[in-house]
Amino acid sequence: MESLVTFLRLTLLSMVPFxxxxxxxxxxxxxxxFNVAQEGIMLVGASLxxxxxxxxxxxxxxxxxxxxxxxxxxGLALAYFTTTLKMNQFVIGLSLLFIGTxxxxxxxxxxxxxxxxxxxIPTLQDLPIPLLSQIPFLGTVLFSxxxxxxxxxxxxxxxxxxxxxxxxxxxxxxxxxxPNAADSLGINTSKHRYMTAIIGGMLIGxxxxxxxxxxxxxxxxxxxxxxxxxxxxxxxxxxxxxxxVLYGSLFFAGIExxxxxxxxxxxAIPYQYLLMVPYLATILVMMFxxxxxxVPGFLGNNYDREKRSL
Amino acid sequence: MTIVxxxxxxxxxxxxxxxxxxxxxxxxxxxxxxxYETILFTSFRTPNGFVQTLLKFIPxxxxxxxxxxxxxxxxxxxxGEGQMIVGAIAASVVGILGxxxxxxxxxxxxxxxxxxxxxxxxxxxAWLLYKFNINEILTxxxxxxxxxxxxxxxxxxxxxxxxxxxxxxxxxxxGGFLPMLIKNPPLNAGLILALLVAxxxxxxxxxxxxGYExxxxxxxxxxxxxxxxxxxxxxxxxxxxAGAIAGLSGVIEVAGVQHRLIxxxxxxxxxxxxxxxxxxxxxxxxxPFVAFFIAIxxxxxxxxxxxxxxxxxxxxxxxxxxxxxxxxSDVFRRR
Numbered sequence: 001m002e003s004l005v006t007f008l009r010l011t012l013l014s015m016v017p018f019x020x021x022x023x024x025x026x027x028x029x030x031x032x033x034f035n036v037a038q039e040g041i042m043l044v045g046a047s048l049x050x051x052x053x054x055x056x057x058x059x060x061x062x063x064x065x066x067x068x069x070x071x072x073x074x075g076l077a078l079a080y081f082t083t084t085l086k087m088n089q090f091v092i093g094l095s096l097l098f099i100g101t102x103x104x105x106x107x108x109x110x111x112x113x114x115x116x117x118x119x120x121i122p123t124l125q126d127l128p129i130p131l132l133s134q135i136p137f138l139g140t141v142l143f144s145x146x147x148x149x150x151x152x153x154x155x156x157x158x159x160x161x162x163x164x165x166x167x168x169x170x171x172x173x174x175x176x177x178x179p180n181a182a183d184s185l186g187i188n189t190s191k192h193r194y195m196t197a198i199i200g201g202m203l204i205g206x207x208x209x210x211x212x213x214x215x216x217x218x219x220x221x222x223x224x225x226x227x228x229x230x231x232x233x234x235x236x237x238x239x240x241x242x243x244x245v246l247y248g249s250l251f252f253a254g255i256e257x258x259x260x261x262x263x264x265x266x267x268a269i270p271y272q273y274l275l276m277v278p279y280l281a282t283i284l285v286m287m288f289x290x291x292x293x294x295v296p297g298f299l300g301n302n303y304d305r306e307k308r309s310l
Numbered sequence: 311m312t313i314v315x316x317x318x319x320x321x322x323x324x325x326x327x328x329x330x331x332x333x334x335x336x337x338x339x340x341x342x343x344x345x346y347e348t349i350l351f352t353s354f355r356t357p358n359g360f361v362q363t364l365l366k367f368i369p370x371x372x373x374x375x376x377x378x379x380x381x382x383x384x385x386x387x388x389x390g391e392g393q394m395i396v397g398a399i400a401a402s403v404v405g406i407l408g409x410x411x412x413x414x415x416x417x418x419x420x421x422x423x424x425x426x427x428x429x430x431x432x433x434x435x436a437w438l439l440y441k442f443n444i445n446e447i448l449t450x451x452x453x454x455x456x457x458x459x460x461x462x463x464x465x466x467x468x469x470x471x472x473x474x475x476x477x478x479x480x481x482x483x484x485g486g487f488l489p490m491l492i493k494n495p496p497l498n499a500g501l502i503l504a505l506l507v508a509x510x511x512x513x514x515x516x517x518x519x520x521g522y523e524x525x526x527x528x529x530x531x532x533x534x535x536x537x538x539x540x541x542x543x544x545x546x547x548x549x550x551x552a553g554a555i556a557g558l559s560g561v562i563e564v565a566g567v568q569h570r571l572i573x574x575x576x577x578x579x580x581x582x583x584x585x586x587x588x589x590x591x592x593x594x595x596x597x598p599f600v601a602f603f604i605a606i607x608x609x610x611x612x613x614x615x616x617x618x619x620x621x622x623x624x625x626x627x628x629x630x631x632x633x634x635x636x637x638x639s640d641v642f643r644r645r
Contacts (some may be wrong), residue, residue, distance in 0.1 A: 036447060085641045090386055090447065091588055095637065098581055098630040106623035110338060226455045232448050270467075272459040279452040283438070290444045 008141045010257045011250060012149055013214070017042070017207040018249035019152040021231040023159055024203030026240050028075070030163065031175040031189075031196045032298035033082060036093035039228030040100025041074045041201060042208030047104035049209025050219035051111050053121040060124060064209055071205020072198050074100060079197035083190050086302045105221050118218040124148065148210060152246075155203075159242035172196065176296035179303035189303055204228075226279065233282045237289040240296055255281050319639030320589075327631035331624055340620050348618060349610035349625060359609060361495040365567060366605035367598075368504040369394070372559035373583025374590065374597045375511050376552040380446075381592045382515055383548040384528040389435060389450030390556040391580035392457035393428040397557025399464050400427035401564045402571035405482025406469055416485035420565050421558070428557015429550050431457070436549035440542050446549065454580070465573045477573040488566040498566030505598070507555055512594045524548060578626075582608070585633050591640075604629060 021038050028035050035041075045067035053063030074096055081092040112119065128144035135143070163169040174182040175192045183189050207227075212219050234252055238244035259274040332342045353363040373390045380387040401424035408416050435449040465477035488498040515521040526534040527544040535541045563575050586604055590596035611625030 081637075085638070087637060087641060091637060094584060094588070095630060095634050098585060098633070099627065101581070102623050102626040102630055106334075106621055106627060109621040109623065110334070226452065229448060229451045229455075232445075233452070236445070236448075270463055272463040276456045276459045279455045283444075283449055283452055286444050286449070287438065287442050290442050 005137060005140050007254075007257060007261065009145075010261075011253045012141065013145060014253035014256050015246075015249040016148050016152045016214070017210045017227055018231060018234060018252045019156060019246055020148075020207035020210065021204045021228065022234045022238065022245045022249060023155060023242060024071075024075075024200035024207070025231055025235045026200075026238070026242065026245055027159065027196045027203070028078075028200035029176065029235065029240050029296055029299050030173055031193045032179065032296060032301055032303065033079060033193050033197045033200075034089050034093070034300040035075075035078060035197070035200060035204070036090055036232065037074060037078065037096035037100060037228075038204050038231050039224055039226070040097035040104075041071050041204040042100075042211075042224045042228045043104035043222070044074070044100040044107075045071050045205030045208025046211045046223055047107055047208075047219050048205075050121060050212040051107060053213070054119055055111070058122045060122070060213060063121065063213060064206065067205045067209030068202045069205075071201040071203070071208070073201070074205070075198040075201020076194070078201065079194040082302055083193045083197075086304055089300050089302065104219075108219055118220070120217040121212065123215075123217050124213050146214060148206075148214070152249075156242050156246040163242060173296070175303075176298050179298055180305075183303070183305055189305075193303075204231075207231075230278060230282055233286055236295070237285060237293050239293040240299075251285075252278065252282075319636060319643070323632050323635030323639060326635050327628045330631055331628045334624060334627070335620055338620055340618050345614055345618055345620055348614045349607060349628075352610045352613040353606045358495040359613075361492065361497045363602070363605045363609045364497060364501055366608050367602050368500045368562055368566075369559040369577075369579045370582055370586060370605055370608075371504050371508055371598050371601040372555050372562075373579045374586035374601055375508060375594065376556035376559075377584050377587035378590065378592050378594055378597060379511060379515075379524075379552045379555070380545075380548040381587060382528045382594075383524050383544050384531060385439070385545050385548060386447045387432070387435075387450050387549050387552045388447050388580070388584070389432060389453050389553070390559075390583055391576050392450070392454035393431045393553040393556035394560040394563070394576050394579065395454075395457040395461050396431045397424035397428035397560030398564045398571055398575055399461055399560075400424045400557075401486075401561040402479055402482055403464065403469070405486035405565065406480060408486070409483030411483065411485050413485035413487075416483055417488070417565070420482070420486040421561050424561030424564070425554045425557045428560065429554040431557070432550045432553015433546070436546040436553075439549070440546050446545075450549070461571065461573055465571055469571075471570065479571040481570050482564065486565055487569060488562065498562070500562035500566040503558065503562065507558065508594070508598045511555075515594055582629065585629050589633050589636050591636075 021042060025035055025038060048070045049063040049067035052066030053059055056062035078092060078096060081087045082089045124146035126144055127147050132143040133139040163173060171187045172192050175187060175189045179189045208224060211223055230252060234248045235245065238248040255278050259277045262274050263271045328346065335342050335345045353359050376390040377387055401420045404423040405420045408419060431453060434453060435446045438444040438449050439446045462477060465479050469479040471478045471480045488500055491497045491499055491501065515525060523539045524544055527539055527541050531541045564571060568575060582604055586597060586600045590600045607625050607629060611622045614620045615622040
């Protein structure tokens with residue numbers, strides 16, 4: 001019982017980077033902008049989140065702002081190169097991925113220099129919700145987390161409402177399904193693509209900042225460890241919808257927590273097998289779900305109104 | 311004339327990215343021109359520097375080709391790293407277990423094992439694409455993370471070298487070593503293998519029917535299918551071939567350079583390989599030249615870090631910027 005509570009609590013805690021990054025990916029994809037730079041944007045978000053907080057004397061808010069800002073800049077770059085310059089989305093995504101990866105290690109070296117022991121920043125405090133956190137079991141599992149856990153849940157529900165219950169959300173989805181039709185109805189396709197790519201980038205940057213701010217208190221090279229790539233898989237089999245993204249994140253986080261718990265539990269399997277599990281499980285799940293999931297019709301393509309056919 | 315005109319965007323891209331990086335280098339307080347000099351000329355100052363550059367050139371060329379071949383067919387192989395690692399693992403396991411065999415038998419076995427392992431590792435995403443239509447970028451990338459654990463498992467397992475501090479296996483048998491072209495500084499015959507593969511890939515894609523089908527598939531899969539090309543099979547074939555070539559790069563690291571399996575031998579060859587492939591715009595003839603240029607930068611970068619204390623990532627940013635500027639030049643040419 002005790003270990004179940006811990007497991008569920010940790011799963012919710014580890015869900016956040018997946019939720020934020022996948023919602024960001026989903027949002028961009030809904031207007032047809034397919035971001036594949038998650039790993040790089042998360043790394044640079046983690047790096048700048050750490051640096052920002054460190055330079056501001058441990059201010060979490062500054063760190064988060066820095067990560068969100070740099071994520072937004074990467075989103076803007078993606079939107080500009082693909083929507084305005086109509087360059088290949090994968091190629092640009094890969095370039096941004098590399099630049100993000102490079103910057104993530106370069107910036108700490110320039111700002112902090114090489115030190116013997118890594119400086120630490122304070123990690124996010126838990127904010128138990130009054131009364132609700134007193135409920136046995138559920139109180140610990142659901143209602144005594146850091147603020148970003150609540151934010152991830154509220155964001156997911158908010159995005160669902162926005163995309164499927166508002167006029168703007170409908171317009172935005174139409175851009176990702178058939179920009180030709182959307183354009184003919186007077187919808188500004190470029191504006192929608194820019195907006196979603198930028199906000200999506202911000203969310204992905206924030207997802208990266210979560211890692212030093214909650215898990216480690218410091219930035220280490222390559223600390224995202226493939227979560228960015230797992231996010232793409234997650235977004236695909238969540239069918240590019242906000243609520244399934246939330247549930248899917250729980251699954252990913254559960255696997256991540258389980259593989260670490262087993263490792264710490266001293267079970268007689270080499271730990272390397274356990275560390276393979278998230279990636280193998282993802283591939284397995286994709287085998288069974290990939291064909292059935294819905295994908296925005298125009299995903300990964302660039303719209304040129306002067307071209308006759310798509 | 312045309313070749314000169316083709317080179318212009320590259321030259322502009324290189325100058326622009328060096329200028330951009332110069333600003334950052336100046337911020338670190340280092341002498342910018344001394345840094346440029348170190349980056350560009352370290353490879354040519356000493357015989358050792360030049361050989362080191364060639365040793366980088368080998369895996370970079372092979373990794374880039376492992377990306378361009380599927381790219382020709384319109385697919386993205388992000389699994390070059392994993393394919394290299396499993397190639398290295400297979401080569402070293404065979405090399406250690408068959409340590410007593412004579413070179414005539416052991417060396418071909420080592421090479422074949424590595425190439426086959428890489429091909430099999432490439433076959434997995436290819437099969438998932440063929441059978442389930444799963445995005446190959448994703449699966450090939452995820453398999454890299456699996457391979458990191460496998461190499462760790464092998465290098466810390468029964469074959470581990472107990473005296474090495476870093477996870478490393480014992481040495482492979484002498485018979486599994488690639489022959490040396492130069493003894494000192496050591497340059498192995500992997501260079502010839504890499505050049506042969508590069509030439510072979512170029513000839514295959516430009517001079518053969520199979521290669522033409524590959525190009526046709528990438529140019530317009532629907533049209534290719536109408537003309538009776540089995541498009542999906544071309545996808546599979548291109549990724550498996552890429553895996554084999556990436557596997558070979560792992561073999562050369564083991565049989566030619568390290569003579570053992572070392573965790574981390576893949577460096578960042580995948581990322582650089584993709585950058586090289588994209589700077590070459592998927593043109594297989596250009597790949598070795600771009601790879602050589604990047605190898606020069608890499609050798610220069612580590613010298614710069616050693617002697618001037620400028621972080622090595624600086625050059626990585628230069629490389630990524632060169633790529634971005636080359637891509638941008640395409641856009642401006644279209645106008």
